[in-house]
Amino acid sequence: MKKFTFKASLFVFAGMLSLAASAQQKPTAAKKFGKAIETVPCATVQYETLLKKKNPARNSTEKFEQWIAPKVAAAKKARIQKNSNAIVTIPVVFHIIHNGSPIGVAENIADGQIISQIDVLNEDYRRLEGSNGHNESAVGGDMEINFCLAQQDPDGVLSTGIVRYQLGNGDGWSMEQAEVIKTQTQWDPEKYLNIWVFDELIGLAGYAQFPTDSGLDGLEEDGLPSEANTDGVALGHRYVGSEEKYPQGEYDEARNLGRSASHEVGHFFGLRHIWGDGEDCSATDYCADTPPMLGPNYGCQTGLDTCTDDDLLDMIENYMAYTDDACVNIFTLNQKDRMQAVLENSPRRHSLITSVGCTPGIVLENDGSLQINPVDLECGETAVEPELVLTNSGSSVLTSASISYQLDSQPAVTYNWTGSLAAGASATIELPAMTLTAGQHILSANIVTVNGTADVAPNNSSKSLSIDVSGLFTTSSLKVSIQTDDNGDQTLWFIAREGDEDNIIAGNINIDNIGQSEFYGDNELHVTDVPVSVDDCYAFFIIDFGADGMCCNSGNGYYKIETNEGVVITEGGNFTQTDQKMFAIDAVLSNHEVVKAHTITLYPNPANNILNISADAANMPESYTVYNSLGQVIDSGKVTAETQSVDVAKYANGVYFVKLAKGGSTTTLQFIKQ
CATH class of the missing domain: 2.60.40.3580 (Immunoglobulin-like)
Structure with a gap:
């Protein structure tokens, strides 16, 4: 059975629509399905929709602005009265999600590239003279925020502020897949700015989590509001660091000077896109000293004035625009007021000010750390042989470790390792083979003891891995049922087969021209029979451009895929932007007549x-x-x-x-x- 090698995301297609409507210059193009697709420079607005879907208690834009407005006014008054702010230093941890490439190759970016990104953040947020972050604008300001690579982890153990995880397979990550990874790797968001670097966020350069107000309780998860578990910034690896400072890295052609991180960290501290994310010149970013703009600008086009009711040109130099990295170098004074107000009042922002993450940590005598190697299943494969990587993170030679592991809710099993690991050395542990059912499984593992003593640094010793088993189904055809909701024209779907020249074998989407797709009406049932006479791997994708799924905000829509024998392969409807399912087909002509390719x-x-x-x-x-x-x-x-x-x-x-x-x-x- 072949391995399925392509993925899709709502943002690929939504980005094509929105960018085609508003861009003066096309952004970077990538390829999926053999077709050119657009890369959206920032998906923070879409991400807010996802967070609101997951946590209805999360405040709307309007309510957040009502809460923050008087606090911004107070920060502005203090600035005008020349009451100086204390310069703060924010500890940053970079989580590098890689595919197994050596350090410094492709997505497993080098330490030097990460250090160059910290340097750019400090130049941009301090308006540092003599750097790319300096400007002579009358409204330009020093944000009085510094950044450091964390020097201790949440357990107080010495750290470089750079953590690497071999979790990818080269196919890229959708936003919702990235969110799962974030929850499994995040450091305490009250003490660290978490930045995740992925090999590719499909169709995206990056996105950030916007701050919350102090009254937001949210949905509890592990003792924290649910959105706390994903708080931080996510970036594609080609949008991290500066090609000028570290030329050995791999960079996007136009976004190669570290300004994607400056942009997303701006969102993290409460800034909105400079054009206000609206559709006309009345939209606002709530900063009076940023001129109105009709929409995002691309490239480095000077002299633009998309809102002619004023005498001001578009501020393409602002970090919160979409212009190329070489053209941006301004945070304004009013943007500073917003950031200072957020730092002073917003949970998980104010606590960063007092974090000790920039103070060197301790080195433990006995400390082991753990990693679970990614499980790369062929489509239809169900047998797995998980591997753990045990690393000696302490100063003493590691000779024994007791490790507990658990699959889903099954009873935990103990594995006792013995050997000899010098400080910094690693050993691979092969766990017994497991046979899994179709669906998603969670493998968890943690170190209980090292060298006969209790593990005292649990942050680096407990890991979990999501394993998605596609499942193998025997049939000669599929039955696809799509029941639309009250907004049927927001739903597109397709089934793709690995190996086809054009990939897509059924659906209502036109991959070459989204606008010419077969859009459905409201509250309609569409049933499609899809012959599958070839043994192969297939994938079902469904996209909702309204970002509220098919159920249950706007009616009771759903999707269902069955074999012609009535076996349900997948079904659902309560998602946000996109849902997907991969599965393998063992194709037969009937229950008794075997396809010749099979034995x-x-x-x-x-x-x-x-x-x-x-x-x-x-x-x-x-x-x-x-x-x-x-x-x-x-x-x-x-x-x-x-x-x-x-x-x-x-x-x-x-x-x-x-x-x-x-x-x-x-x-x-x-x-x-x-």
């Missing part, structure tokens, strides 16, 4: 009483073993005929796996008992 099949599937194992004489297995979803052996026997029958009548309903053996080779197939 072994199971039928009927789902099975009620009898399951048949069918194989040609040349490839007939010697034995079979049936496992349940927990990996327990349920049945076994010899295969004595080309069609071997197995009595499954007494099996409980659910998903099972048949392991077929011949000589030293094995094949595992999935079936459903119902």
